[in-house]
Amino acid sequence: MVMSQQSLPISGHTIHKIISSAGYTVRKAKMVLTSNDPEYEQKIQEIVNTLMNLKPDEKFFSVDEFGPFAVKRQGGRSLVKRGETKTVPQHQESKGVLIVTAGLELSENQVTHFYSEKKNTDEMLKLLEILLVKYSDQSCLYLSWDAASWHMSKKLYKRVEEINSPKHRASHRVPLVKLAPLPSCAQFLNVIESVFSGMAKAIIHNSDYQSADECMMAIDRYFEERNQHFRANPKRAGGKIWGKELVPATFHHTNNCKNPHYGWPLR
Numbered sequence: 001m002v003m004s005q006q007s008l009p010i011s012g013h014t015i016h017k018i019i020s021s022a023g024y025t026v027r028k029a030k031m032v033l034t035s036n037d038p039e040y041e042q043k044i045q046e047i048v049n050t051l052m053n054l055k056p057d058e059k060f061f062s063v064d065e066f067g068p069f070a071v072k073r074q075g076g077r078s079l080v081k082r083g084e085t086k087t088v089p090q091h092q093e094s095k096g097v098l099i100v101t102a103g104l105e106l107s108e109n110q111v112t113h114f115y116s117e118k119k120n121t122d123e124m125l126k127l128l129e130i131l132l133v134k135y136s137d138q139s140c141l142y143l144s145w146d147a148a149s150w151h152m153s154k155k156l157y158k159r160v161e162e163i164n165s166p167k168h169r170a171s172h173r174v175p176l177v178k179l180a181p182l183p184s185c186a187q188f189l190n191v192i193e194s195v196f197s198g199m200a201k202a203i204i205h206n207s208d209y210q211s212a213d214e215c216m217m218a219i220d221r222y223f224e225e226r227n228q229h230f231r232a233n234p235k236r237a238g239g240k241i242w243g244k245e246l247v248p249a250t251f252h253h254t255n256n257c258k259n260p261h262y263g264w265p266l267r
Contacts, residue, residue, distance in 0.1 A: 037183035047180050050142060054107060059135055060142040061103040062191040063127065065119050070094040071215045076206025096212025100219060101127055104192040106237040109230035111195060111223045115216060121153040128159070132174045140176045147184040191237055
């Protein structure tokens with residue numbers, strides 16, 4: 001209309017060709033993952049420095065929970081004949097609810113996990129005690145997690161302080177424990193999310209477990225086979241684990257370890 005008013009009539013099709021020839025196209029804006037933590041860069045740099053200078057007798061754990069999710073028939077991709085459609089009932093009776101609490105040790109690529117009824121500080125303390133026993137021969141354990149309230153409670157910090165006291169370490173012979181929290185609103189940086197996404201894609205999506213116990217057996221087997229693979233083939237957490245993870249399970253501030261397509265639709 002404007003061109004016509006200037007005595008330069010032109011069609012919409014011609015305008016489209018001009019814009020396209022200039023190298024422009026219509027695209028949707030991409031959502032960029034960000035954090036509102038004012039100490040974002042500082043916390044990221046501290047974690048990166050720790051990983052770069054990690055000693056052989058030190059272990060760094062990426063910690064988080066998977067779930068809660070309902071044990072029921074799940075949708076997913078599968079082979080079907082042409083013309084056939086696989087369906088999953090929208091409303092189903094749950095066969096149980098599971099929460100997997102786990103820690104991924106980055107230098108040896110080993111997962112330590114157990115099942116929780118709730119997400120709270122007590123479960124984090126339970127994981128801490130398990131790691132202290134399992135890695136009692138180490139000098140220092142680093143624990144990294146997101147900014148969930150139960151990951152940064154006074155009760156947890158008090159227990160870490162007790163463990164690190166000279167008297168407790170001398171009598172119990174446990175490693176020093178250091179916390180390396182992720183920036184707030186930065187769950188996408190938690191490396192274990194990549195492993196959880198791989199597990200969900202491999203054994204939970206497109207599944208139909210008959211009980212919570214059957215589902216737990218599958219999860220236990222998945223982690224045991226995964227751990228065994230990396231014990232036989234030592235490799236730091238990085239690259240695609242089992243070929244199932246959406247992104248390399250490696251720490252980097254541009255890495256989104258959480259599967260954006262699956263997220264937590266299993267509730």
